[in-house]
Amino acid sequence: xxxxxxxxxxxxxxxxxxxxxxxxxxxxxxxxxxxxxxxxxxxxxxxxxxxxxxxxxxxxxxxxxxxxxxxxxxxxxxxxxxxxxxxxxxxxxxxxxxxxxxxxxxxxxxxxxxxxxxxxxxxxxxxxxxxxxxxxxxxxxxxxxxxxxxxxxxxxxxxxxxxxxxxxxxxxxxxxxxxxxxxxxxxxxxxxxxxxxxxxxxxxxxxxxxxxxxxxxxxxxxxxxxxxxxxxxxxxxxxxxxx
Numbered sequence: 001x002x003x004x005x006x007x008x009x010x011x012x013x014x015x016x017x018x019x020x021x022x023x024x025x026x027x028x029x030x031x032x033x034x035x036x037x038x039x040x041x042x043x044x045x046x047x048x049x050x051x052x053x054x055x056x057x058x059x060x061x062x063x064x065x066x067x068x069x070x071x072x073x074x075x076x077x078x079x080x081x082x083x084x085x086x087x088x089x090x091x092x093x094x095x096x097x098x099x100x101x102x103x104x105x106x107x108x109x110x111x112x113x114x115x116x117x118x119x120x121x122x123x124x125x126x127x128x129x130x131x132x133x134x135x136x137x138x139x140x141x142x143x144x145x146x147x148x149x150x151x152x153x154x155x156x157x158x159x160x161x162x163x164x165x166x167x168x169x170x171x172x173x174x175x176x177x178x179x180x181x182x183x184x185x186x187x188x189x190x191x192x193x194x195x196x197x198x199x200x201x202x203x204x205x206x207x208x209x210x211x212x213x214x215x216x217x218x219x220x221x222x223x224x225x226x227x228x229x230x231x232x233x234x235x236x237x238x239x240x241x242x243x
Contacts, residue, residue, distance in 0.1 A: 005040035006037070006039045006211075007041040007230075008197055008198050009045070009083070009104065009195055009197050009237065010111060010140060010141070011044055011045060011208070012046060012047070012085075012199070012200065013031070013042060013067060013080075017055040017059070018047040019201060020046065020201040026203060030200060030202065030203045030208070031078070033200075033208050034208040037209065037211040038210055038211045039198075039208060040075070040079065041238075043082065044060075044080060045084055046060060047085050048087065048101040051091075057099065057100065057102065061082065081105035082106075083102050084110075086101055086112050086113060087113050088113065088115075093133055096110060103135065105238055107238070108136045110130055110137055111166070112140060116146060119147055120147035120154055123147060123158070124157070124158065127161060127163040131161065131162045137162075137164070138163070138164045138166050140199075143168065149183070150179070152187065152190070155192050159192060164194040165193050168197060169198060169210060172184050172185065172196075172216075173216045185221055188225070189222050189225070191225060194243055195234070196230065198210065
């Protein structure tokens with residue numbers, strides 16, 4: 001596998017807008033950590049939930065620009081784009097259509113989060129609602145949803161529907177007795193995971209671990225597909241093309 005750089009498309013790096021980075025000092029530490037892990041493109045995805053006090057789009061665009069200035073101090077090749085992690089509710093589709101919430105880096109892709117105990121039908125219908133409006137949904141950190149745990153046929157059905165699957169890369173790391181990590185590797189080797197991300201919230205505990213996780217899993221998964229997930233799929237997202 002060629003040595004190239006990574007894209008982190010789910011990251012709570014904007015300061016002071018959600019439960020991620022509380023300030024620019026911590027954001028800079030997160031940038032430094034991501035860079036050390038081989039990441040050169042980040043899509044900042046602050047939480048968005050209908051009915052909550054969400055940061056305005058103007059505020060988020062202002063913060064993205066400030067964070068990119070700090071990223072460019074680390075490297076001129078370090079890029080910050082903007083999205084949202086959208087908590088599913090029936091109203092959130094309209095929020096995106098009205099421009100109150102962001103798609104991923106200005107594309108048709110959107111990142112959708114569900115509650116861990118949501119039913120499978122809720123997940124299916126939520127993703128379908130976005131697809132019917134012309135969006136390309138990515139189901140965020142699917143390892144958290146009880147309705148999808150060790151139910152490969154349901155994950156396949158969501159993919160057949162037109163959704164893509166994101167897994168937090170740290171969830172892939174686990175020993176022989178880690179049933180969840182074993183299941184995720186099985187999903188991966190059957191082509192049913194499309195994106196890895198850090199879902200980083202800070203520079204210490206919920207941080208970016210891209211390179212160390214890749215070093216751990218690369219001998220246990222299909223390396224050609226790993227290259228597609230790490231490099232090709234993010235490039236297609238940025239180009240607003242289907243995988």
